[in-house]
Amino acid sequence: MTSRIRGSGYGSGVDGPFRDILEVWHEHRAAVLFATTCLLAVVWFYLELRPRDKIATTIPKLDQETTSSITGDHGRISKEKIVLQGEKAKDVATGPRRIKGELRRTDSARKIPGSGQERRIQILVFYSSLTGSTERTANDVAEGLGASLGDQGDGSRGTFLRPLVLDLAQVDYDEYFISTPKQTDPNIPVDYFYLILLPSYNIDSINDNLLEHLRETHHDFRIDTAPLSGVLGYSVFGFGDREGWPSEDEGFCFQAKEVDKWMAKLTGRKRAYPLGMSDTKRDLQERLDEWMDGVKDIMNLVTRTGSLGEGVPGSGDAVESDDEYASGEDDEEVLVDESLTAKKSKKKEKSSNIDDVEDLGRIMKASQTGSKTSGSTPVAVDFTTYTKSATKKPFQPIKEMVPKNSPTYASLTKQGYSIVGSHSGVKICRWTKSALRGRGSCYKFSFYGIASHQCMETTPSLSCSNKCVFCWRHGTNPVGTTWRWVVDPPELIFDGVKAGHYQKIKMLRGVPGVRAERFAEAMRIRHCALSLVGEPIFYPHINEFLAMLHGERISSFLVCNAQHPDQLAALQAVTQLYVSIDASNKESLRKIDRPLHRDFWERFQRCLDILREKRRKQRTVFRLTLVKGFNVEDEVEGYADLVERGLPCFVEVKGVTYCGTSSSAGAGLSMANVPFYAEVTEFVEALNAKLNERGLAYGIAAEHAHSCCVLLASDRFKVDGRWHTRIDYQRFFELLEERGADGDWTPEEYMGSETPEWATWGNGGFDPRDTRVDRKGRKIEV
Structure with missing residues (x-):
């Protein structure tokens, strides 16, 4: 046998090619280990960051009927799918999720599959009534909207479906006021528009139940604060009697105002038209016609654009702004601008730009030797007289007063x-x-x-x-x-x-x-x-x-x-x-x-x-x-x-x-x-x-x-x-x-x-029909 190599050092006792391999390893092991670590890190990051398989691969997808059978307190959870397509599997295990009141809609869901037809719009006319008069009015409103929107008699009108009249005493609140109604036909997606006709009563009525339901829904931690945000919009019309309640502060249409406020919260500020109010003994038809005309205009806008359009900041808020001056807008009144004269007197900055012709006077005066600028009035510059220039100026085109890019x-x-x-x-x-x-x-x-x-x-x-x-x-x-x-x-x-x-x-x-x-x-x-x-x-x-x-x-x-x-x-x-x-x-x-x-x-x-x-x-x-x-x-x-x-x-x-x-x-x-x-x-x-x-x-x-x-x-x-x-x-x-x-x-x-x-002189001059408030929104007695 070959004699073994004796001595100290790496490779001792190893013969032939093994010795060469060990030498190579010890020489390059640092680089090899670093490269291997980097490769494993890249593989790990790729596996972690790539899109996971949908929950349907691990959990059976529940259909609408199966999901509807899962109920919670008062049935509020029954309107939410437990499993949403496209969610990651890890989302289920990370903790409780906030329940949303509507399903997520993709852009493709806005049209009927296979036909390219726009989604249908269903108007729901809710009412409450003790005497039956509001029911008749609700039917008239639905009939009028149906006629004005072009009812074809077959239950559909291109974009709109025939308006439905619903009695608040008979409907299931969970079906309409926790989330938007279920889609009856998955091939014909429908958007909903709520109209609520509500008389105000000073006795226990269905109105109290509705208001309690709306309040509880908004404050229920298991339900999103705006579960009805899926509706296209809403509007409320109130009926009252000024003989019993002369003013709004004394209760005129007070329950309609409350419903309007809570619906603004639940729909995510989708008030489509202002709250209408009428005195049933004086101006019911006139106020109702005005309100209906406005609603029809909104419907036409929705038909053309698919939305309620623009609104000012705060538009659709549930409660009135406490500060009507917050916008800072003028009202053709003369306004005082608070100046920083104390600072300006200490710090005069030189500028190469002249922002206004009025500033020429101050600049010319300031340039004079020994002139005093503090407390002086700017000199008016006369642009009404002209002298002939020694050199002919080139032609200059007439400019716009306020160009769009200025x-x-x-x-x-x-x-x-x-x-x-x-x-x-x-x-x-x-x-x-x-x-x-x-x-x-x-x-x-x-x-x-x-x-x-x-x-x-x-x-x-x-x-x-x-x-x-x-x-x-x-x-x-x-x-x-x-x-x-x-x-x-x-x-x-x-x-x-x-x-x-x-x-x-x-x-x-x-x-x-x-x-x-x-x-x-x-x-x-x-x-x-x-x-x-x-x-x-x-x-x-x-x-x-x-x-x-x-x-x-x-x-x-x-x-x-x-x-x-x-x-x-x-x-x-x-x-x-x-x-x-x-x-x-x-x-x-x-x-x-x-x-x-x-x-x-x-x-x-x-x-x-x-x-x-x-x-x-x-x-x-x-x-x-x-x-x-x-x-x-x-x-x-x-x-x-x-x-x-x-x-x-x-x-x-x-x-x-x-x-x-x-x-x-x-x-x-x-x-x-x-x-x-x-x-x-x-x-x-x-x-x-x-x-x-x-x-x-x-x-x-x-x-x-x-x-x-x-x-x-x-x-x-x-x-x-x-x-x-x-x-x-x-x-x-x-x-x-x-x-x-x-x-x-x-x-x-x-x-x-x-x-x-x-x-007249000595009486203040405030219109008694209106309510004066201070900047905090509190009523001022006039």
Whole structure:
């Protein structure tokens, strides 16, 4: 035998090729072990992360009948499949799952298999009744919807199935109010739309059982908080009797309101149309017809789009928002912007960009040697005169005022404006939302009978020739003294602002607290306030635009800033013409309005003279906005001079409204500049006394304390000792048709009915039909 190799070291005692293998192993074992570990890790990760087999491979899949037999407390778990296809096997073992109230739907389930036909929609009309009257109404509603949606008599109508009427006293709540009803035919998928007709009773009834069931379902930890989110939408209509319960606070339709609230929670905010309410002895058919028309419109929308469409933030919420001011939207009132003047005085940043022409004055002044910038008023820049340039400038195309790709456009749309064309805009004010919810209308309703929910706020020109310190535009709007932009045709603006207004109104239909009858009325514009932002008479075709409004019997309320006398003189008839009077003397006007025209005071006075002439043919108004520290103290005499010069039909005195932001252009305004209502009334009484001393026939006619606004009126509108500040809109349009826009008539010819007692001086001016609330949503006794 071969002698063995003796010695120490690896490989001793091993012969031939084995020795070579061991040598190779010891030399490369670290790399081999690392590579093997990496390979095993990759295999392990692949096995862990790859899609698992469906539960059906390990657990037999239960059909609908088998699953329905598995019941829980009150049958609530019976509506949920224990095993869902596509779920991972590990999900079953990881712990209890939250029960959902509907099956997951894939995109392929939206159409009937094999036919490509859209899913069917089944309308379910639920009702409760003790006397049988609600049952008859429910049948009429179902029959009316069936006829309007095109019933073919065979039980189907393309998209819709014939509406079903269900008595809440006989249906199984577990079948309809824990999850959507079971699909009777798997080959014909159906979506459901709930309509609930509910009278309110002060005795034990089926309504109490329904409400208890809805509450328990929502709070049951085993059931998803929105188990009915699979329905397309819902709407509730309540029946009441105002003889027993005069107001909603005292119980009018209280159970219908509760059902509407809980259905909003259970459906995941799918209120398709506002809660309708009617007095069975007074306006049942009228309110019911309005509600049905709205429901039909929603059905048509669902047919076209497959959904309820857009909604504002909070739309469909179960409970009304506690803060109607939360949106921060303007309401064509003058707002104060809180500025950071203390910080600005310490920190002046240099910028190479000029954001506004108004800033040129401050920059030019600051560049002068030894000039003092602190506390100074920006110099108005004159753009009305031009000199010949030594060099010929190349041709520049006319630009749009607000291009869609501009920061101005982005800022305005973010603030809630809908930009129409290149220089017009429309927006919903907070008073519109407030009126829709029965929380009160703006002062124009108290003074002139303008229903806020039927009023459209728009402007054909987003540009202005002033940079008022209290403007709510936050410096986002263009400014200028002459029109230098593209001019959109009035037809485009008129159609665009109407479409934008109606779109924004429709987005409010799911807002809790919106009244169905007022929502229906809001879909007919009756008034237009041309006072949103900018200067309306700046638009070159303002008369054509006004003619379009009047052609559809929409009243016009136009506000101008008294800086464009030529356009004001050429203005044809409007329902009511406003001029903003923000100061009583030249220096005060320069500080508060910061006009761009050098001859701003002369322009201002010319506009007052023009208004004096127009008062014989149309209603004219001075709007005084009081800002403490600017135009309140010791200016009563000056305001009396202006009123004597212009002799307006009315003088509105209003306290500036606080905005709460910090983007004012260095005006130094804060909440301290907002006058209390007592200070406004004190000013009005002093002004009225001055006017009477001069023999001017004016008196304090009305007030709206909620808006901090008081109305002085000429005695021309006082008949038999009673004020008649409201407008006969029907007569106004008749005069237009009879005598034309330049016809000869007087404001007295379309003077309306007597000013309501609640709106007159000393009575607050809040509409008794509505409920006033504070910012926490708590009722305020008026």
